[in-house]
Amino acid sequence: xxxxxxxxxxTVAIVAxxxxxGFGITSGMSAAAGLxxxxxxxxxxxxxxxxxxxxxxxxxxxxxxxxxxxxxxxxGAIPLLxxxxxxxxxxMALFKLGKIINQVPWAVVEGFxxxxxxxxxxxxxxxxxGxxxxxxxxSLPIALHTIQDALNYSLNWKTLAIVALTLFVKFSYxxxxxxxxxxxxxxxxxxxxxxxxxxxxxxxxxxASIGDIPRSVGGLNLVGISTTMISxxxxxxxLIALLCAIESLLSARVADVMAHVExxxxxxxxxxxxxxxxxxxISSIFGGMPATGAIARTSVNVRSHAQTRLASIVHxxxxxxxxxxxxxxxxxxxxxxxxxxxxxxxxRILNPRSIRESLKTTKGEAIVLIATALSTLVIDLIxxxxxxxxxxxxxxPIRWASV
Numbered sequence: 001x002x003x004x005x006x007x008x009x010x011t012v013a014i015v016a017x018x019x020x021x022g023f024g025i026t027s028g029m030s031a032a033a034g035l036x037x038x039x040x041x042x043x044x045x046x047x048x049x050x051x052x053x054x055x056x057x058x059x060x061x062x063x064x065x066x067x068x069x070x071x072x073x074x075x076g077a078i079p080l081l082x083x084x085x086x087x088x089x090x091x092m093a094l095f096k097l098g099k100i101i102n103q104v105p106w107a108v109v110e111g112f113x114x115x116x117x118x119x120x121x122x123x124x125x126x127x128x129x130g131x132x133x134x135x136x137x138x139s140l141p142i143a144l145h146t147i148q149d150a151l152n153y154s155l156n157w158k159t160l161a162i163v164a165l166t167l168f169v170k171f172s173y174x175x176x177x178x179x180x181x182x183x184x185x186x187x188x189x190x191x192x193x194x195x196x197x198x199x200x201x202x203x204x205x206x207x208a209s210i211g212d213i214p215r216s217v218g219g220l221n222l223v224g225i226s227t228t229m230i231s232x233x234x235x236x237x238x239l240i241a242l243l244c245a246i247e248s249l250l251s252a253r254v255a256d257v258m259a260h261v262e263x264x265x266x267x268x269x270x271x272x273x274x275x276x277x278x279x280x281x282i283s284s285i286f287g288g289m290p291a292t293g294a295i296a297r298t299s300v301n302v303r304s305h306a307q308t309r310l311a312s313i314v315h316x317x318x319x320x321x322x323x324x325x326x327x328x329x330x331x332x333x334x335x336x337x338x339x340x341x342x343x344x345x346x347x348r349i350l351n352p353r354s355i356r357e358s359l360k361t362t363k364g365e366a367i368v369l370i371a372t373a374l375s376t377l378v379i380d381l382i383x384x385x386x387x388x389x390x391x392x393x394x395x396x397p398i399r400w401a402s403v
């Protein structure tokens with residue numbers, strides 16, 4: 001069991017590394033801030049949270065919320081913002097609000113999962129196509145502009161080849177290992193990344209890699225904390241806390257379903273909120289930013305056969321090791337390989353068979369699922385969930401016939 005957790009944690013860390021760097025920069029802070037968040041929040045949420053599989057850190061949804069706040073109040077507001085948001089999430093845990101949030105209808109959860117899977121896949125297009133991220137704020141316009149830019153400047157076939165190779169290895173390795181009767185479990189994502197790295201080096205392919213990695217994590221930062229800013233930051237902190245709570249609990253819920261966890265062993269929502277709130281507060285005052293449970297990394301963790309929270313703790317420790325020791329080696333991993341792993345993970349999250357079964361239940365639930373997915377993709381996560389829940393209650397009194 002320990003061996004599986006160590007391998008899963010290592011695999012998740014490799015996937016989490018470029019995401020932490022990217023989200024740190026995209027938010028308006030720094031690559032070091034993203035790594036600090038993944039290390040500190042990831043460790044604390046795993047240790048004190050209520051999920052066996054949850055992997056926490058900076059996420060795309062949180063970045064979208066943070067960008068206008070940092071633009072308005074500056075990076076110096078993040079420590080106080082993180083303390084306020086983390087404190088609100090901890091209060092949610094103490095008042096046992098986790099069970100309320102956990103009552104989100106399953107059709108909404110499935111729609112959210114579909115929407116997030118699409119968003120995660122779209123976010124990989126710049127890395128997969130070997131171009132800069134397109135202009136825009138929301139995922140869909142950014143993806144469309146990214147594709148347009150790639151077509152205008154000609155496609156990078158070497159990058160696309162590495163993405164294809166990564167996907168091929170990721171999906172074919174499990175079948176190959178079963179036929180060869182390989183008893184030692186090695187996650188397909190890890191094998192795919194190593195294969196892509198070796199091919200890139202052997203054929204001297206000139207494609208983008210993860211690149212320079214900060215060689216230190218953040219330190220204690222209380223300079224920007226001023227009580228006069230509390231009134232200005234309360235509402236943004238509430239929005240961040242709400243996003244943190246909803247995204248984390250839904251991610252933990254989806255992870256339990258993916259892992260086929262029995263009901264009595266499901267995650268503990270209030271404990272999960274406590275861990276996420278603590279992680280957000282501490283990482284923010286040590287140079288990081290607010291964090292949430294990350295469904296992409298959590299899904300990779302589950303698919304890598306993690307058994308306990310040790311895998312998430314190992315993930316944070318590996319990231320710390322990378323920062324302090326192994327940065328030169330890891331920096332050579334092709335960005336396209338990371339994109340391929342996450343596109344493959346998005347497909348796994350999507351689970352087309354499950355979607356088909358869900359759409360065959362009732363018309364009302366099918367409408368809720370589709371509306372939630374589209375809203376999450378086109379608008380954002382919070383609006384997607386809000387629209388889905390509203391539709392659920394609007395359609396609930398109506399006795400829809402089975403499809």
